[in-house]
Amino acid sequence: MATILSNEQLVNLSPSQRAWMRxxxxxxxYFSLWIFVILFLISLFAEVISNDKPLIIQYQQEYFFPLFxxxxxxxxxxxxxxxxxxxxxxxxxxxxxKGNWAIYPLNNYSYDSINYFAEIxxxxxxxxxxxLGTDDRGRDVLARLIYGFRLSVIFALVLTAIGVLIGIxxxxxxxxxxxxxxxxxxxxxxIWSSMPELYLLIxxxxxxxxxxxxxxxxxxxxxxxxxxxxxxxEFLRGRNLDYVQAARSMGVSxxxxxxxxxxxxxxxPVLTFLPFRISGAILALxxxxxxxxxxxxxxxxxxxxxxxxxxxxxxxxxxxTTFSVLVGTLVLLIFIGEAxxxxxxxxxx
Amino acid sequence: xxxxxxxNNNTESSILEVKDLSVSFHTLAGNINVVRDINFSVDCGExxxxxxxxxxxxxxxxxxxxxxxxxxxxxxxxxxxxxxGHNLLDVDESNIKKVRGSEISMIFQEPMTSLNPTFTVGSQxxxxxxxxxxxxxxxAKKRAIDLMELTGIPEPHYRFDAFPHLLSGGQRQxxxxxxxxxxxxxxxxxxxxxxxxxxxxxxxxxxxxxxxxKDFSMAxxxxxxxxxxxKRFADRVCVMQxxxxxxxxYVEALFAKPQHPYTIKLLNSxxxxxxxxxxxxxxxxKRKLLTGQNLKCYFSSSKGFFKRTKNTVKAVDNxxxxxxxxxxxxxxxxxxxxxxTLGRCLLRLEKCTGEIFFDEKQIDxxxxxxxxxxxxxFQIVFQDPYSSLSPRMTIEQIVGEGLLIHxxxxxxxxxxxxxxQVLLEVGLEDNILWRYPHEFSGGQRQxIxxxxxxxxxxxxxxxxxxxxxxxxxxxxxxxxxLRELQERHKISYLFITHDLKVIEAVAHRIMVMKDGKIIETxxxxxxxxxxxxxxxxxxxxxxxxxxxxxxxxxx
Numbered sequence: 077m078a079t080i081l082s083n084e085q086l087v088n089l090s091p092s093q094r095a096w097m098r099x100x101x102x103x104x105x106y107f108s109l110w111i112f113v114i115l116f117l118i119s120l121f122a123e124v125i126s127n128d129k130p131l132i133i134q135y136q137q138e139y140f141f142p143l144f145x146x147x148x149x150x151x152x153x154x155x156x157x158x159x160x161x162x163x164x165x166x167x168x169x170x171x172x173x174k175g176n177w178a179i180y181p182l183n184n185y186s187y188d189s190i191n192y193f194a195e196i197x198x199x200x201x202x203x204x205x206x207x208l209g210t211d212d213r214g215r216d217v218l219a220r221l222i223y224g225f226r227l228s229v230i231f232a233l234v235l236t237a238i239g240v241l242i243g244i245x246x247x248x249x250x251x252x253x254x255x256x257x258x259x260x261x262x263x264x265x266x267i268w269s270s271m272p273e274l275y276l277l278i279x280x281x282x283x284x285x286x287x288x289x290x291x292x293x294x295x296x297x298x299x300x301x302x303x304x305x306x307x308x309x310e311f312l313r314g315r316n317l318d319y320v321q322a323a324r325s326m327g328v329s330x331x332x333x334x335x336x337x338x339x340x341x342x343x344x345p346v347l348t349f350l351p352f353r354i355s356g357a358i359l360a361l362x363x364x365x366x367x368x369x370x371x372x373x374x375x376x377x378x379x380x381x382x383x384x385x386x387x388x389x390x391x392x393x394x395x396x397t398t399f400s401v402l403v404g405t406l407v408l409l410i411f412i413g414e415a416x417x418x419x420x421x422x423x424x425x
Numbered sequence: 426x427x428x429x430x431x432x433n434n435n436t437e438s439s440i441l442e443v444k445d446l447s448v449s450f451h452t453l454a455g456n457i458n459v460v461r462d463i464n465f466s467v468d469c470g471e472x473x474x475x476x477x478x479x480x481x482x483x484x485x486x487x488x489x490x491x492x493x494x495x496x497x498x499x500x501x502x503x504x505x506x507x508x509x510g511h512n513l514l515d516v517d518e519s520n521i522k523k524v525r526g527s528e529i530s531m532i533f534q535e536p537m538t539s540l541n542p543t544f545t546v547g548s549q550x551x552x553x554x555x556x557x558x559x560x561x562x563x564x565a566k567k568r569a570i571d572l573m574e575l576t577g578i579p580e581p582h583y584r585f586d587a588f589p590h591l592l593s594g595g596q597r598q599x600x601x602x603x604x605x606x607x608x609x610x611x612x613x614x615x616x617x618x619x620x621x622x623x624x625x626x627x628x629x630x631x632x633x634x635x636x637x638x639k640d641f642s643m644a645x646x647x648x649x650x651x652x653x654x655x656k657r658f659a660d661r662v663c664v665m666q667x668x669x670x671x672x673x674x675y676v677e678a679l680f681a682k683p684q685h686p687y688t689i690k691l692l693n694s695x696x697x698x699x700x701x702x703x704x705x706x707x708x709x710x711k712r713k714l715l716t717g718q719n720l721k722c723y724f725s726s727s728k729g730f731f732k733r734t735k736n737t738v739k740a741v742d743n744x745x746x747x748x749x750x751x752x753x754x755x756x757x758x759x760x761x762x763x764x765x766t767l768g769r770c771l772l773r774l775e776k777c778t779g780e781i782f783f784d785e786k787q788i789d790x791x792x793x794x795x796x797x798x799x800x801x802x803f804q805i806v807f808q809d810p811y812s813s814l815s816p817r818m819t820i821e822q823i824v825g826e827g828l829l830i831h832x833x834x835x836x837x838x839x840x841x842x843x844x845x846q847v848l849l850e851v852g853l854e855d856n857i858l859w860r861y862p863h864e865f866s867g868g869q870r871q872x873i874x875x876x877x878x879x880x881x882x883x884x885x886x887x888x889x890x891x892x893x894x895x896x897x898x899x900x901x902x903x904x905x906x907l908r909e910l911q912e913r914h915k916i917s918y919l920f921i922t923h924d925l926k927v928i929e930a931v932a933h934r935i936m937v938m939k940d941g942k943i944i945e946t947x948x949x950x951x952x953x954x955x956x957x958x959x960x961x962x963x964x965x966x967x968x969x970x971x972x973x974x975x976x977x978x979x980x
Contacts, residue, residue, distance in 0.1 A: 090861050091817055318813035322877070325774055326827045327800035336826075340817040 098419040105415020112408045119226035126219040128189035129162050130178040133171050165193060183207065185216030187223035187376035199384070199391040209393040211384050217393060221401050223376035228405070231288060232357035238296040239353065240346060243303030244339070250304070251311025252334050258308070269301050281369045288371055295360060303349060310342035344420045351413030355406045362402060378402055439466040440611055440644050441490070441529075446504040448485050448494070448668075456500065459485050461668040467612065472638065472645040474655040474676075476691070477665035478896035479867070483648045486665075487614050489514075490646075491531060492521050508612070527557035530605035534617040536597035540589040546600045547585035553607045572603040575640075577633055594760075595626035602633065609641055616648045623759040624923065624968040631658050650896065652691060653969070656680055664688050694898040696930035699908050700753075705933045705948050708752050713782075714917050715748040715771065715803075715885055720779035722763075722770050722941075740766040741777060742941035748885070751911065753918040755932030755949065757925060757964070763941040764921045768887045771919065772803050784884065801831040804878035808890035810870035814862040820873060821858040824848065827881045847880040848873075852906060868899035872906065879910055887919045892927055904931055925968040929953055937961050 089097065100106050124131065129142035135152055148157045152170045160167055163184055171178045185191065185206070191214050194200050198214040208217040246265075250258045277294055284290055314320060315338065323333050364370035365379025373380075378398050385395025448460040460482040467473045475483040488494055490506055492513065506513045508529065513521065530553075533539040541549060550572060551565040560568065566585070573581035576599040589597060598618065605613055615634065619627040635658060638645050647659060655662050656676060663673040664687065672685040683689045722741035740763040748754045758764040770777040773788060773796055781789040783803065788796065807813040814823055824844045828835060835843065845855035851872040862870055871891060878886055888907070892900040908931060910916060922928050928935060928949070935952050937944040937960070945958045956962045 090819075091863065318807040318809060319815040321774065322805065322807060322813050322874070323815075323826065325772060325800065325803075325805045326878075326881070327797040327830050328826065329797075329830075336818070337815050341815065 095419045099415050102415035102418055105411050105413075105418075108408045108411035108415070112405075112412065115225070116229050119222055119229070122222045122226050123186075125181055126183035126185060126187075126216075126222050127181045128184060128186045130171075130180045133176070133178040135171055135176045135178075161192075163189070163191065163193065183216065183218050183222075185219040187220045188215060188374050189219070190214040191216065199388055199394060201391070202393055208397050209391070211381065211394060212388055212391075217381070217397060220376045220381060221378070221397060224378045224381065224398075225401055225405065227288075227371075227376060228358045228361055228378055229354075231292065231361050232354045234292055235295055235299060235357040235360075236350065236353045238292070239299035239303060240350070242296070242300035244307050244346065246300065247304035247307025248311050248334050248339060248342070251308040252315055252330070252338065254312065254315075265301055265304065269298070271298070273298050277364065277369055286370065286372050288375070291361070291364065291370060295357070299353075299357070303346065303353070306345035306349070307342055310345060311338055314338045314341055348413070348417045348420055351409045351416060355409040355413075358402075358405060358409075439468045440509065441467040441646070442507040443486070443490070444505045444507065446486065446489060446506060447502045448482070448489055448499060448504070449502070450499045459668050460489070463663075463665070463668070463670045465663050465670060465673060467644045467646055469611075469644055470638070470642050471660040472635075472647055472658060474647045474649060474659035474662040475665055476649060476652065476655055476662055478650060478691075478898065480667070481665040482668040483665050484616055487531070487616050487646065487648050490614060491525050491529060493531075523557070526553040526605075526610075527608040528610055529612045529614065530608070530610040531614040531616065532598070532601045532605050532618050535621050536594055536601055537621070539601055540597055542589050545586050545588055546592065546597075547587075550600065550604045550607055553604065557608045569603070569607070572606055573600070575637070576600075576603045576606070577629075578603070593626075594622050595630065598622060598626075598630055599633070602630075602637070606637060606641065610643055612644045612646060613638075614646045614648070617650070618647070619654070620649070620651075624925070625759065625963055628967040634658075652695070652897070664691065690898060694901050696901050696904055696926050698930050699905060700931065700933060700949075705950075708749050708933060711750040711752070713747045714750045714752075714784060715919075716780075716782040717744065717746050717771055718780040720744045720746075720767065720770055720777055720781070722766050722775060722777040739763075739941045741770055744779075744941075744943055746936060746943075746946075748917050748919060750884075750917055751915045752934065753911065753920050753932045755928035755935040756919065756921045756938060757923065757928055757935055758938035759923060759964075761940075762938040764938050765889055766941075767938070768805075768889055768919055768921050772805060772887055774805075798831070801827070801881045802883050803885040803887065804881060804883040805887040805889065806871075806874050806878055806891045809894045810867055810874050811894070813874050814870055816862055819859050819861060820848075823862070823873065824877050824880055827877065831881055843880060844876075847876045850910075851876045851879065852902075866899075867895050868903060871895060871899075871903055875903075875906065875910070879914070879916075882914065883916065885917045885919065887921070889921045890923070891920075893922065893924060900927070907931065925953075925965060937964070 118125070123143060127143065131141075131143060133140040133142065133152075140147055140151070142160070142162065146159050149155065149160045149167065150157055152160060152167055154160065154167060154170065162168070162171075162178075162180075170176075191200075191206060191210055194205065194210065194214060196203070198210050199212045200206060200210045200214070202209040206216045206218070208221070210216055211220065246261065250261045280290065280294055311334075320333060320337055323337050328337075361370060361377070362379040362382065365377040366383045367379075368383065370379055371377050378401065381394055381398040382402075385391065385398060388394060443463060443465050445462050445464060446460055447458065447462050449456045449458045463486065465473070475486060477483045485494075489501070489504075490508075490513065501514050504514055508524065513524065516524075540546065547566065547569055550569040551562070554560045554565040554568060555562070570581045570585055573584060578584055578596060578599050584592070584596075589600070592600065602618075613634075618634065619630050622630060631654065634645065637643075647655075649655060659676050661674065662676050662679055663670045664679075664685065665671070666687045672679065672683065672688045679688065680692070683692055720741050721739075721743055723737050723739050725737045742763070744767060746754070756764045756767065766775055769775040770779075771781060773781070773791075777789075779789065780787060783799070786799075788799065791799070818826075821841070821844055824847065825840055828840050828843065832840075832843075841858070844858065848855050848857065853869060853872050853876070857865075862873070865873065871894075875891075891907070892903050895903060904927065907918070911918060918931075920928065920932055932949045934947065935949050936946040937952070937958070939960055945952065945956065945961050952961065953965070956965055
């Protein structure tokens, strides 16, 4: 499987292309990346995979798209003018008889749809109706896992992107200008990083209405610091290298030196830490949700499922499934991270 | 021919025999054969030199003898290395450890990094004796101090407890030698033992090695790229090129009558004077392009909590100099003499006091922004072409960067045309625009670095050891290129180097520096023929390995 290139071909690649070659040669990391990307892409279409509304209905020679429009029950011959509950056996019968048909998603529940027609009390064990059972409020676990995974990954990506951006900017300014700028900034970082993060979160969670955006802001305030140290160190090392001196002696401006010369050569620690930062962010969100400090109650969240699993210790399908999703995601990210670290290690040819 | 030499050797007397040694490394590009079927032997008590340019496989060969490679990533195929009749490539890890440091020991090029900074030098010298000979601590300490004395370290009792950073480069290399000798090895492998040292220290270390070789009756395998050193210190020599031994024999015979074209090329690559006679005189009417007066650059470090005690290093101490149009001024000195700092001061890359006039403009008071447009006129070429080119920029970006700043009127196509022209001018192809620095050899990289500055049409180029990181054969080519560019564009050069042979080849005038001060200055021929100051004389004898002054220097 290891791709063998001729020396000639290898030499003609840019440094990043060579790193990509090395990454591809680590099969575990490469496949992990693919699996993770595919899972994430699929989860982006969660509404089509797992929803309590059919994708398309043909009722009396007319097409309906419940995903995009809300139709009252009366449209399908029901009795109420309220929104249709497409999992109501009465409605199912209505829209599937006499040449009418409906295409349902693979899983018939959205993250917040409650199965009012369950035959067993909630939390219900896995059955034909709910493949992975329901939680203690009768919501489908599989649907919540799919939506929860998507939310966690998006949250982690956003948080990481913001953290990386702030970290790079602060670290590069510190590392390039050194002296007083660096000294003051470093002291501020030390003070800032000694703030009790969790207490602040608890305080803010009680002051403001909890929301994803609030969490992103709060975690971003602290999340960039570890990274800025690495960027700063790389800049400190790089600013005295000959090619930077050469650029300076040519009259290249400071910003240009920072972003054209130093930054591309300082990205190794940033890239190496990306997967680990993403997994860290997923874990952070999960644990905050677990403690009840995270996202608002109805939001699908892995942490909230875990917390339910703790409260209903005999409902194994709650804790075990969430645990597997979480561990699977983190393991994939760590494999990717390992491969990335090896790929960026230039000593490996 | 190779076979003859091996067969003719009396195997009784040879201590090391390398037979059909092949070394290949596993890489992404498949297996790379670094050493190919080489044969040689080292006799008891002789100095064998492995000579070659970088990448010729000489260090790989030396490291194979001690099996210091990461063996999971490489292959010896069917090679054998016999040491006292045992095949070192067959013995297991625990047995090779018994050989390392006790029977065969090694000293490395870089004394700054080959000693562990967290232990005292004394404990590092004692270590092999305690491990290999099972000596008690007191006995080992006594022996260590003896060895330190033997290697010429002053006050060994006192130095025994010193940490490596307290010692100079030469002293550290002496410590490394003392450590290597601790178990009285039969074979000492010296991998470029003096390359990182100043010339005067270099000679001292080599003489020490020669003396110790006799005292301990050991054989020395010397790895080097320096032919002068081989000529002076080795008995036999193997010339390596691209993993093959192309020629081997006794030093006198080989130097007198080299057979292989590569050996001939190596011997001919010594720099020769490329400046016509009388040119220096002709330059005297030219106007002064650069003048520096009362230049001072002090670095001070403060100690103590209240920063009261100040320790001042006078890197440049009250120096006056001038440089005429089209002239090359060589600034010579050993490491720490302040020659690089002086150059950087003149280009306003380092803070200093004093007056600097460039092209009749006073530039020492200008702010960095005011200076920026002027930067085009004075450029700099660095020593190490591996670190002076950003590894993530293409050649077009590297060479074209200055154009963006100083010739903003050019459009993209004009820029590219100019880049191609200058690449051709420095002897490169013009189709390398989209390639990256790592694809080029050291010499080519230095050409790229030169192209980057020449494209701006500067009046002055500061050359900071531009050839010392290059192989000898490439060195000469780069010097010739620089000379051509000077003649064509009337560029002035400030040529900073420690290598007197190089400076003899290219400089019109020379300035010898020591501890931030000018020791001697004058025309090149004058200084080489008739140096006035003792320091200059010592420098000259040491760098040219003159035999007659041996006693004087070792004393």
